[in-house]
Amino acid sequence: MSIGTKRGRGRLLHIGYAGDAGAGTRAASTAHYKKMYDRASALARIGVWECDLATEALTWTDGVYDLFELPRGAPVGRDAALDLYEEESRREMEALRAHAISEGSSFSLDVRVRTAKGNERWIRLTADVERENGRSVRLFGTKQDVTAERAAQDKVQALQAEIIHMSRRSAMGAMAATLGHELNQPLAAISNYVAGTRRALAKPALDTGMLESGLAAIEQSAVRASKIIRSLRDMTSGGAVRRQQLNPNPLIHEAASLAMLGIDEPIVSRFDLAEDINVAVDPIQIQQVLINLIKNAYEAVRASARREVIVSTYVAEGEARIRVDDSGPGIAPEMRDTLFESFVSSKPDGMGVGLSISRTIVEAHGGSLSAANRKAGGASFCVALPLAEDA
Numbered sequence: 254m255s256i257g258t259k260r261g262r263g264r265l266l267h268i269g270y271a272g273d274a275g276a277g278t279r280a281a282s283t284a285h286y287k288k289m290y291d292r293a294s295a296l297a298r299i300g301v302w303e304c305d306l307a308t309e310a311l312t313w314t315d316g317v318y319d320l321f322e323l324p325r326g327a328p329v330g331r332d333a334a335l336d337l338y339e340e341e342s343r344r345e346m347e348a349l350r351a352h353a354i355s356e357g358s359s360f361s362l363d364v365r366v367r368t369a370k371g372n373e374r375w376i377r378l379t380a381d382v383e384r385e386n387g388r389s390v391r392l393f394g395t396k397q398d399v400t401a402e403r404a405a406q407d408k409v410q411a412l413q414a415e416i417i418h419m420s421r422r423s424a425m426g427a428m429a430a431t432l433g434h435e436l437n438q439p440l441a442a443i444s445n446y447v448a449g450t451r452r453a454l455a456k457p458a459l460d461t462g463m464l465e466s467g468l469a470a471i472e473q474s475a476v477r478a479s480k481i482i483r484s485l486r487d488m489t490s491g492g493a494v495r496r497q498q499l500n501p502n503p504l505i506h507e508a509a510s511l512a513m514l515g516i517d518e519p520i521v522s523r524f525d526l527a528e529d530i531n532v533a534v535d536p537i538q539i540q541q542v543l544i545n546l547i548k549n550a551y552e553a554v555r556a557s558a559r560r561e562v563i564v565s566t567y568v569a570e571g572e573a574r575i576r577v578d579d580s581g582p583g584i585a586p587e588m589r590d591t592l593f594e595s596f597v598s599s600k601p602d603g604m605g606v607g608l609s610i611s612r613t614i615v616e617a618h619g620g621s622l623s624a625a626n627r628k629a630g631g632a633s634f635c636v637a638l639p640l641a642e643d644a
């Protein structure tokens with residue numbers, strides 16, 4: 254084995270190996286190690302370097318020359334080598350190097366370089382200090398081409414940024430859809446009551462009582478619309494949820510009559526409600542959930558011979574349960590896995606957001622919303638909420 258020994262301040266030394274012809278086992282094993290080293294360093298795109306701190310002479314293995322696309326063995330001074338570093342990388346490296354020399358410590362850094370042939374590369378630099386009599390005398394370490402790794406990282410970062418951007422956009426889309434969906438119901442109610450009031454006005458004998466109640470219902474729906482907006486705003490801005498301790502029965506009755514608006518078929522609604530259950534909820538939000546579930550049930554039974562919707566409340570496993578059962582066709586098998594996802598609907602004019610909003614609301618109350626098909630036929634949706642004393 255021979256080693257090039259061209260030394261001098263700021264000059265580069267090249268280790269050139271040559272097989273030692275006629276040498277014994279030691280030389281043979283050295284040649285073997287050298288072959289192993291060359292193969293491994295080419296495979297890992299890594300080279301070894303050393304810098305004598307007294308003379309600033311550099312010693313590079315072939316791997317380092319290859320990284321910088323310089324002819325192997327060519328003399329290169331430290332300044333010339335540093336010229337290949339991108340400005341910021343060079344500053345960072347010099348700072349770490351100075352610190353390592355004064356402290357006798359090691360460092361590692363990814364630096365950006367432009368090779369002698371003008372190609373951009375990322376090089377992972379590791380360095381350690383060799384000390385003699387308490388003084389740092391030599392720096393040594395590795396240089397590895399990590400361009401592909403950095404490109405992959407950049408790609409992942411770009412994709413992550415894209416995902417964040419997309420999810421923000423889809424959150425905004427979902428928010429708009431939610432608002433549209435929730436407001437649809439009071440607005441439909443307002444237009445129904447306006448039509449009724451108009452009919453009352455057209456009659457020859459003016460029924461002021463009817464007009465009065467029509468106007469009161471319009472006012473109620475308008476207030477409801479503004480409450481929906483406020484409650485949704487609170488929910489999205491993380492504002493305090495307006496929770497009240499209450500028995501849910503009045504909410505359920507009101508939700509059933511609001512859900513009925515716009516549905517003309519006669520539907521039997523049965524209520525089996527416990528009187529002594531209390532929950533701590535935002536009434537507007539929970540009523541919205543109930544309207545969604547009961548409206549879905551009404552729509553499901555529309556085409557059935559037996560049109561029945563049963564709403565029941567009870568306590569099970571220490572929770573308040575509100576269940577909406579219907580006698581419709583049940584949840585279609587293809588809908589089962591995606592039922593609670595946004596924008597999934599089997600209805601020609603469905604938005605497919607009702608159940609996803611409902612689940613979000615119930616979960617924000619510390620509860621859960623589940624769905625199943627009934628043995629007797631039809632679907633069953635169950636809202637489970639903590640009892641008021643546990644909430």
Ligand code: ADP
Pocket residue numbers: 545549550553579581582583584585588592597598599600602603604605606607608609632
């Ligand atoms: P939409 O009613 O706009 O479709 P939802 O999120 O409320 O949106 O419901 C999603 C889907 O879940 C419905 O399209 C329907 O396929 C199914 N679904 C909901 N409620 C019932 C029910 N009571 N019976 C059968 N399927 C139901």
